[in-house]
Structure formats: C-alpha cells, structure tokens
Amino acid sequence: MIRPYTAEDRPALEDFLMHQHIFARLNEQSVEMFRDENVADFEADGTVSLIIREDGRVVAIADLLKRHPVDGSLWLGLFIVDETLHGTGLAQTLYEQVEEEYMHPYQTEFRLGVLPHNVRARRFWERNGYVYEKDSITNKGLRVHVLKKRLIRPE
Template sequence: MIRPYTAKDRPSLEDFLMHQHIFARLNEQSVEMFRDENVADFEEEGTVSLIFCDKERIVAIADLLKKHPVDGSLWLGLFVVEESLHGTGLAQTLYEQLEDQYMCPYQTEFRLGVLPHNERAQRFWKRNGYVYEKDSVTNKGTRVHVLKKRLIRPE
C-alpha cells in the first residue's frame, strides 16, 4: 500500500533509513547522515513524500516534486526499496504503482537523477523507459545523470 508520509511515520521512516547501508554507501554517507538528510527532505514543503507499507512495516519510500520550477516536469527525487528485498521484483511492482497513482495523473514527462556509479539503478530506470538526458549537479553538489521519460497519451 502506498500512502502519504505523515509526522507520525517519522520513527518508522528513521528505522527504515538506518537499514539502507548500500544506498548510504553509494551516496558516500554514513547511515546516520543518510537518515538525517532524507528525514529532513521528507518533512520539507513542496514535495509529495510517500511510504510503501507491507502491513505496518515500511518496505520502500519515494519523494516526488510534481512540477519542477525550471523545466515543469515531475521529478522523482528519491526511490528506495528495502535492501533485503532487492532482486525480488518488488521494486518494479512498487514503481509501476507509483507511476500509475502518483505520477501519470499530474505529468507526462518525468525526470530523476542517478548516481553515475550506480549501474544497477541505471539498468532499472532504463528498463522502465527512462533515457539519459544530461549530466547535472544536485542542489547538494552531487554529480548525477539526469534520466527522462516522456509518456505519449492517446488523443
């Protein structure tokens, strides 16, 4: 089940993030730094922060910016699936739900940034229709490949 994040979810979100060692390492952060940065991002105004739950346990999170102030597209700022569930197909299922319920109703063009050395993520996003657009630097100074997906809606 996907639902919007609320302040009461903070302890569960913090616990979830503390177990994402691979993602923290890819970001060259300790899990504590990774947790603190992403909890702060989830509680900022202007984004749609979502949690994916299996019963009461968070199994994935996503953070969306519905309309980027510069390019007008929807940006997927974060999509993290519980490490123990990697390779199970769950990420694919959850992403399809996310796109269907929270992305397609708002935009036809999506963007996201992927760390250049995160080859597994690059393959995942390309399988989902994203193509390389350009290199960029995030507002936090991290170099990323910007990937873009454009939907064609029947008229």
Template sequence: MIRPYSKEDRTELEDFLVKQRTFAMLNGQSIQAFRDENVADFAEDGTVSLIIRADGRIVAIAELLKRHPVDGSLWLGLFVVDETLHGTGLAQTLYEQVEEEYMRPYQTVFRLGVLPNNLRARRFWERNGYVYEKDSTTNKDVRVHVLKKQLIRPE
C-alpha cells in the same frame, strides 16, 4: 499500501533509513547523515513524500516534486526499496504503482537523477522507459546522470 508521509511515521522512517546501508554508501554518506538528510527532506513542503508498506512495515519510500521550477517536469527525487528485498521484483511492482497513482495524473514528462556509480539503478530505470538526458549536479552538489521518460498521451 502506498500513502503520503505524516509526522507520525518519523520514527519508523528513521528505522527504515538506517537499514539502507548500500544506498547511503553509494551517496558517500554515513548512515546517520543519510537518515537525517532524508528525514528532513520528507518533512519539507513542496514535495509529495510517500511511505510504502507491506506486512505492517515500511518496505519502500518515494519522494516526488510534481512540477520542477526550471523544466516543469515531475521529478522522482528518491525511490528506495528495502535492500533486503532487492532482486525480488518488488521494486518493479512498487514503481509501477507509484507511477500510475502519483505521477501519470500530473505530468507526461518524468525525470530523475541516478548516481554515476549506481549501475544497477540505471539499468532498472532504463527498463522502465527512462533514457539518458544529460549529466548534472543536484542542489546538494552531487553529480548525477539525469534520466527522462516521456509519455505519449492518446489524442
């Protein structure tokens, strides 16, 4: 079940984030810094923060910026699936749902940033139709590969 984040989810979101040690390591952050930064981001206005549950617990989170102020595209700022569920196919299923319900209705161009050392994530996004566009740095001064997906709408 996918639904927007609410303040009532905060404690459970914190618990989910501290278990994502691999993602925090790839970001070069302590688990506490990773948790605190993402909890703060989820509380910000201007993005759509999503909680994804299965069997009564958070199994994934996503955060979207529906219209980037510079390029006008939709950015998937964060997509984290519980690392204990990697390799199960769940990430694919959840991404397809997020794209269908929360991305396609708003834009035809999607972008995201992948850490250069996260080859597994890069392969995942490329299987989902994303292609390399350029190197860039985030607003937090982290170097990323920007990947882009262009939908073709029937006329």
C-alpha cells in the same frame, strides 16, 4: 500499501533509512547522515513523500517533486526499496504503482537523477522507459546522470 507520509510515520521512516547501508554508501554518507538528510527532505514543503508498507513495516519510500521550478516536469527525487528485498521484483511492482497513481495524473514528462556509479539503478530506470538526457549537479553538490521519460497519452 502506498500512502502519503505524515509526521506519525517519522519513527518508521527513520528506522527504515537506518537499514539502507548500500544506498548510504552510494551517497558517500554514514547511515545517520543519510537518515537525517532524507527525513528533512521528506518533511520539506513542495514534495509528495510516500511511505510504502507491507505487513505493517516500511518496505520502500518515494519522494516526488510534482513540478520542477526550472523545467516544469515531475522529478522522482528518491525511490528506495529495502535492500533486503532487492532482486525480488518488488521494486518494479512498486514503481509501476507509484507512476500510475502519483505521477501520471500530474505530468507527461518525468525526470530523475542517478549516481554515475549506480549501474544497477540506471539499468532499472532504463528498463522502465527512462533515457539519458544530460549530466547535472544536484543541490547537494553530487554529480548525477539525469534520465527522462516522456509519456504519450492516448487522445
């Protein structure tokens, strides 16, 4: 079940993030640093933060910026599926639901940043219709490949 994050979700979010060793390592952070940074992002104003649960446990999270202040597009700032579920097809199913329910209603153009050394993630996003747009530096000083997806809405 996908739903917006609330303050009551914080313990479950913290626990989920503490088990994402691969993603923390990709970001060159300890799991504690990774947890603290992402909890702060989830609780910041201006984003739609989503918790995705199955059988009561958090299996994935997503964080959306509906309207970027510079380019006006929707940015998928974070999409993490529990690393124990990688390769099961769950990420694909969940991304399709997030896009349909939380992205399509707001924009026709989506962007996200992928770390250059995260080849597996880049392949995932390209399979979902994203194409390379440019290199950029995040507000946290990380170099990323910006990928973009443009929807064509039926008239």
